[in-house]
Amino acid sequence: MNSIYFTEEHNLFRKSLQHFLKKEVVPHIDTWEKTGEIDRFIWKEFGEMGFFGMNYPEAYGGMDLDLFYTIILLEELQKINSGGFAAAIWAHVYLAMTHLNAEGNDDIKERYLAPSISGEKVGCLCVTEPFGGSDVAGMRTTAAKDGENYIINGSKTFITNGVNSDYLVVAAKTSPELGNKGLSMFVIDRGTKGVSATKLDKLGWKASDTGEIAFDNVKVPATNLLGEEDKGFSYIVQHFSLERLIMGVNAHARAEFALEYALQYMSDREAFGKRINQFQALRHTISDLYADVEICKNYNYAVTARLDKGEYVVKEATISKLKSTKVADEVIYQCLQFLGGYGYMEDYPMARLFRDSRLGPIGGGTSEILREIIAKMVIDKKEYKPAT
Amino acid sequence: MKILVCISHVPDTTSKINFTEENTKFDSNGVQFVINPNDEFGLTRAMWFKEKQGAEVTVVNVGTSETEPTLRKALAIGADGAIRINTPATNSFSVAKQLANVAKDGAYDLIIAGRESIDYNGGMVPGMLAALIDANFVNNCINLDVEGSDAKATREIDGGKETVSTTLPLVIGGQKGLVEESDLRIPNMRGIMMARKKPLTVVEANETSKETTSISFEKPTPKGAVKLVASDNIDELVNLLHNEAKVI
Numbered sequence: 001m002n003s004i005y006f007t008e009e010h011n012l013f014r015k016s017l018q019h020f021l022k023k024e025v026v027p028h029i030d031t032w033e034k035t036g037e038i039d040r041f042i043w044k045e046f047g048e049m050g051f052f053g054m055n056y057p058e059a060y061g062g063m064d065l066d067l068f069y070t071i072i073l074l075e076e077l078q079k080i081n082s083g084g085f086a087a088a089i090w091a092h093v094y095l096a097m098t099h100l101n102a103e104g105n106d107d108i109k110e111r112y113l114a115p116s117i118s119g120e121k122v123g124c125l126c127v128t129e130p131f132g133g134s135d136v137a138g139m140r141t142t143a144a145k146d147g148e149n150y151i152i153n154g155s156k157t158f159i160t161n162g163v164n165s166d167y168l169v170v171a172a173k174t175s176p177e178l179g180n181k182g183l184s185m186f187v188i189d190r191g192t193k194g195v196s197a198t199k200l201d202k203l204g205w206k207a208s209d210t211g212e213i214a215f216d217n218v219k220v221p222a223t224n225l226l227g228e229e230d231k232g233f234s235y236i237v238q239h240f241s242l243e244r245l246i247m248g249v250n251a252h253a254r255a256e257f258a259l260e261y262a263l264q265y266m267s268d269r270e271a272f273g274k275r276i277n278q279f280q281a282l283r284h285t286i287s288d289l290y291a292d293v294e295i296c297k298n299y300n301y302a303v304t305a306r307l308d309k310g311e312y313v314v315k316e317a318t319i320s321k322l323k324s325t326k327v328a329d330e331v332i333y334q335c336l337q338f339l340g341g342y343g344y345m346e347d348y349p350m351a352r353l354f355r356d357s358r359l360g361p362i363g364g365g366t367s368e369i370l371r372e373i374i375a376k377m378v379i380d381k382k383e384y385k386p387a388t
Numbered sequence: 389m390k391i392l393v394c395i396s397h398v399p400d401t402t403s404k405i406n407f408t409e410e411n412t413k414f415d416s417n418g419v420q421f422v423i424n425p426n427d428e429f430g431l432t433r434a435m436w437f438k439e440k441q442g443a444e445v446t447v448v449n450v451g452t453s454e455t456e457p458t459l460r461k462a463l464a465i466g467a468d469g470a471i472r473i474n475t476p477a478t479n480s481f482s483v484a485k486q487l488a489n490v491a492k493d494g495a496y497d498l499i500i501a502g503r504e505s506i507d508y509n510g511g512m513v514p515g516m517l518a519a520l521i522d523a524n525f526v527n528n529c530i531n532l533d534v535e536g537s538d539a540k541a542t543r544e545i546d547g548g549k550e551t552v553s554t555t556l557p558l559v560i561g562g563q564k565g566l567v568e569e570s571d572l573r574i575p576n577m578r579g580i581m582m583a584r585k586k587p588l589t590v591v592e593a594n595e596t597s598k599e600t601t602s603i604s605f606e607k608p609t610p611k612g613a614v615k616l617v618a619s620d621n622i623d624e625l626v627n628l629l630h631n632e633a634k635v636i
């Protein structure tokens with residue numbers, strides 16, 4: 001393992017996590033992929049192992065560790081081949097909980113962050129709406145102040161953990177007239193009157209309960225406002241670096257998994273009297289794919305090291321997601337091809353991997369939006385700055 | 389109660405084993421190492437004594453610095469301290485001698501070793517160690533209870549079990565049954581981080597003679613390809629078993 005970034009403790013954690021996933025998760029994956037539901041016990045087990053608290057304060061049960069532990073968690077989750085299960089875990093830890101930790105006050109952290117770290121509560125982040133995903137400023141969900149409460153109306157879609165989570169971190173407009181300056185973030189209990197969810201049927205990520213959520217006159221106590229009113233947009237933007245880097249790391253890890261699997265297959269499979277990894281056309285293709293994955297992985301590690309030091313790396317993280325998800329799709333497409341007819345069969349991992357990977361250039365900012373952001377920074381010299 | 393758990397650093401059972409230098413040296417290239425499974429059952433039982441009876445647990449290994457991640461894992465599982473005796477483990481007698489020095493120095497009440505390591509399968513270290521430190525010895529141990537200085541151990545015998553009573557100091561050669569596989573522990577995050585702060589002491593090895601030296605290794609002959617015979621073709625099946633496999 002890359003010793004520039006990973007210590008002996010990181011390596012011990014990776015082995016421990018691999019062992020845990022193999023023993024406690026892998027035996028259930030095919031069932032969860034079929035039912036589209038993840039059994040609840042596994043959240044508690046992740047919590048007990050300390051996997052949800054690695055980047056969160058000790059005061060709430062976390063361990064305040066560096067970001068390379070997160071990288072290991074993300075990489076190993078990709079290597080058990082269920083994009084849906086992996087997404088459920090990281091959407092809880094790095095989408096919902098990120099907001100609780102960054103913007104929540106002590107009371108909210110006690111009520112939501114601590115039980116999220118222990119695995120007793122599961123969260124989701126609700127930003128995307130049916131009318132627009134990447135157009136955060138065009139959001140239509142509103143939160144109107146009503147005495148000591150806010151009344152929330154609107155709908156969200158493509159929400160990972162959208163159906164079975166215990167709480168929802170929701171973006172809504174508190175001052176619609178201010179456009180993207182009028183957004184606020186709330187944490188809402190699942191059981192609150194007026195919250196309803198519908199599970200969505202998808203191409204991949206089958207184990208994930210991705211949902212569409214409706215808010216119909218949902219009364220939320222003002223104490224459940226995260227941070228300050230009308231600061232929601234800057235909070236969301238603030239976390240873009242981590243979110244995009246996560247998507248980039250997931251991409252390089254699943255590409256690496258695909259390549260490792262294909263290489264093993266090709267070292268066993270024979271055709272025309274020799275193993276197929278001896279055919280020059282395939283060997284050269286492998287070399288190109290391997291090089292692409294290595295470049296993405298090492299770039300992503302370098303960006304992680306900078307983000308871990310507190311640098312604002314929104315451009316670099318955007319590049320990470322743009323390029324790594326593209327490489328992952330190309331690598332997985334080609335690895336499926338290496339397996340021939342078996343690649344197309346559900347008994348082999350490539351079919352699921354192929355479907356799951358396709359979300360990479362779509363979710364968490366489409367590649368088109370990412371290119372536009374990079375173009376603004378590179379061509380128009382626009383400087384995105386961290387929220388203060 | 390002071391417990392010493394002997395830990396062998398062995399290749400993972402799924403590793404592909406190869407030899408180099410004309411089959412005289414084990415090739416560790418690309419091999420993942422783990423705690424010897426028989427030792428891990430013993431370590432887990434030691435954790436039980438720690439949690440239920442307040443025992444203090446030290447793990448020990450004879451090996452070079454490459455074995456330290458294995459000791460760190462034992463610390464992450466919950467051992468209080470670790471000792472590495474700085475010499476390669478190449479011979480059962482010399483390993484037992486090195487362990488005996490540590491065992492005498494630490495005045496341990498109970499020493500848990502695996503009945504054998506899954507790499508060289510010598511199966512001699514626990515017995516030799518018991519003799520060298522003049523302790524009682526139970527091999528193939530599948531259950532152990534300790535009350536004060538009295539111990540009750542169950543050992544596997546051919547086709548059954550034998551329960552024996554004995555006293556501390558005691559050495560056992562442990563195996564599956566001391567705990568079940570489902571009881572084995574995966575280090576959690578807190579354990580991994582705590583392991584970094586626990587003492588891992590390196591002691592130099594004493595001069596010890598080696599009673600045997602490996603000359604060469606040999607792998608089993610690879611199994612041939614599977615031949616499928618149609619269920620209604622009994623003649624062909626008999627022909628293959630008789631003339632090819634030569635088993636009937």
